[in-house]
Amino acid sequence: MELLSLLAYGDTGWGDELLRGLGVTLALAFTTAPLALLFSFLIAWGKASKNPVLRIFSNGYTTIFRSLPELLTLIIIYYQLQSIINAAIHLVLPSVSISLNPFAAGVLALTLVFSALGSEVVRSAHQAVSKGQAEAAAALGLNRRQSFFKIVLPQMWRHCVPAFGNLWLILLKDTALVSIIAISDLVRYANMAIATTKEPFFFYSVLAVIFIVLAFLSSLVQAQIERRTSANLQGDR
Amino acid sequence: MLSHLTDNVDLWIEGLTNTVSLTLLGVIFGFFAALPIAAARLSKNSILSRIAYTYVYLVRGTPLLVQIFLIYYGLGQFHSELKGLGLWWFFRDAFNCGLLAFVLNSAAYQAEILRGGILAVPKGAIEAGTALGLTKLQVFRKIILPITIGRMLPAFGNELVLLLKASSLVSIITVRDVMGQARFLFAQSFDLSVYYIAALNYLVIVLLIEALWRKLEGRNQWLHYAGGR
Numbered sequence: 109m110e111l112l113s114l115l116a117y118g119d120t121g122w123g124d125e126l127l128r129g130l131g132v133t134l135a136l137a138f139t140t141a142p143l144a145l146l147f148s149f150l151i152a153w154g155k156a157s158k159n160p161v162l163r164i165f166s167n168g169y170t171t172i173f174r175s176l177p178e179l180l181t182l183i184i185i186y187y188q189l190q191s192i193i194n195a196a197i198h199l200v201l202p203s204v205s206i207s208l209n210p211f212a213a214g215v216l217a218l219t220l221v222f223s224a225l226g227s228e229v230v231r232s233a234h235q236a237v238s239k240g241q242a243e244a245a246a247a248l249g250l251n252r253r254q255s256f257f258k259i260v261l262p263q264m265w266r267h268c269v270p271a272f273g274n275l276w277l278i279l280l281k282d283t284a285l286v287s288i289i290a291i292s293d294l295v296r297y298a299n300m301a302i303a304t305t306k307e308p309f310f311f312y313s314v315l316a317v318i319f320i321v322l323a324f325l326s327s328l329v330q331a332q333i334e335r336r337t338s339a340n341l342q343g344d345r
Numbered sequence: 346m347l348s349h350l351t352d353n354v355d356l357w358i359e360g361l362t363n364t365v366s367l368t369l370l371g372v373i374f375g376f377f378a379a380l381p382i383a384a385a386r387l388s389k390n391s392i393l394s395r396i397a398y399t400y401v402y403l404v405r406g407t408p409l410l411v412q413i414f415l416i417y418y419g420l421g422q423f424h425s426e427l428k429g430l431g432l433w434w435f436f437r438d439a440f441n442c443g444l445l446a447f448v449l450n451s452a453a454y455q456a457e458i459l460r461g462g463i464l465a466v467p468k469g470a471i472e473a474g475t476a477l478g479l480t481k482l483q484v485f486r487k488i489i490l491p492i493t494i495g496r497m498l499p500a501f502g503n504e505l506v507l508l509l510k511a512s513s514l515v516s517i518i519t520v521r522d523v524m525g526q527a528r529f530l531f532a533q534s535f536d537l538s539v540y541y542i543a544a545l546n547y548l549v550i551v552l553l554i555e556a557l558w559r560k561l562e563g564r565n566q567w568l569h570y571a572g573g574r
Contacts, residue, residue, distance in 0.1 A: 179516070
């Protein structure tokens with residue numbers, strides 16, 4: 109009971125701080141997800157391209173960002189981007205130096221990692237939609253863009269959704285890492301709370317519960333989406 | 346840039362040793378911990394399977410970082426109780442706490458891999474074993490397990506790479522793995538190239554694991570066996 113009062117909303121407890129941290133965590137995940145989705149398709153497109161340079165780039169991109177620990181990618185992006193930006197600014201204004209918004213660095217790093225993972229999902233979904241579909245579309249006189257957006261893509265979603273749902277869960281968990289580069293997310297606020305209250309076990313358990321709830325809610329949404337994307341496969345037959 | 350590598354070879358080797366041993370020990374102990382969890386998950390006893398499912402759900406639903414913090418800092422809060430139990434020497438060490446977190450974490454993931462693999466074992470093979478008069482345990486050890494492990498080889502390779510990447514998290518609780526050494530050298534030199542050296546380390550290990558796995562998978566007959574009837 110005493111411990112629960114530490115979660116009070118307002119000046120006496122850490123409820124409002126944790127809620128603010130949760131907001132930042134969710135903002136990070138919801139900003140990263142659409143960007144990563146977009147880049148997943150672009151990278152997968154590069155892998156299937158006839159242009160060898162594009163193909164090597166896309167494959168290298170995937171290998172690198174799938175192999176590096178997310179923490180390392182995050183730190184490299186954060187510091188490297190900062191030094192590049194400052195070097196660029198120093199060319200114009202030698203006395204000015206800025207510090208990069210860590211949130212932007214977090215979004216960029218997570219986007220790189222998750223677009224690399226997502227491009228594999230897109231690639232295998234594309235393979236799962238049989239070639240005959242694209243050929244039939246071509247035979248009907250659709251151009252390549254029409255064939256992709258009207259015929260192939262709608263059928264790809266069904267194969268993508270479970271894997272993307274999985275990636276979303278991993279993304280939610282990986283946001284915990286951004287506390288390392290000074291983003292005031294859930295984990296960082298919990299660490300602050302622990303620094304004053306000396307109750308690490310309680311606050312980390314609270315974090316675990318919050319993440320479990322997020323995962324549970326996500327799985328409900330995912331089930332709903334899956335039902336919709338495979339609607340053409342259900343019902344009377 | 347390379348001076349950070351050549352001047353501190355001993356540090357990098359210590360880092361690599363820590364990273365590799367954390368990963369390997371985590372996967373191996375995790376595998377043995379996963380066996381009873383997978384068995385419980387598949388058991389007909391609904392209480393047992395529900396407990397195992399809850400464990401897997403809790404572990405897979407929370408960030409590994411939080412799990413590491415919970416074990417290292419969270420249990421550290423109870424150090425007098427742990428001393429009483431004679432376990433404090435274990436939990437005092439960040440390496441041990443990191444390893445325990447990896448084992449508990451990997452066990453949940455590997456249990457799911459095993460469960461999927463066991464469910465995919467051809468029924469005929471199990472029936473044939475029973476017909477030959479093998480006991481349940483013998484059937485499991487001599488028939489189900491080899492087939493499952495063979496079939497699940499790609500998933501285990503994946504888990505090994507994931508755990509290798511995850512092992513970098515222990516640098517946050519002061520373990521000097523590859524990532525920890527990079528952070529240490531960066532704090533001294535403020536030279537970003539140490540992180541690129543660390544990146545190269547991880548990249549090389551991952552590529553080695555992938556090459557090894559391609560070899561293992563090429564040899565494995567169960568991977569290409571569609572299952573007779």
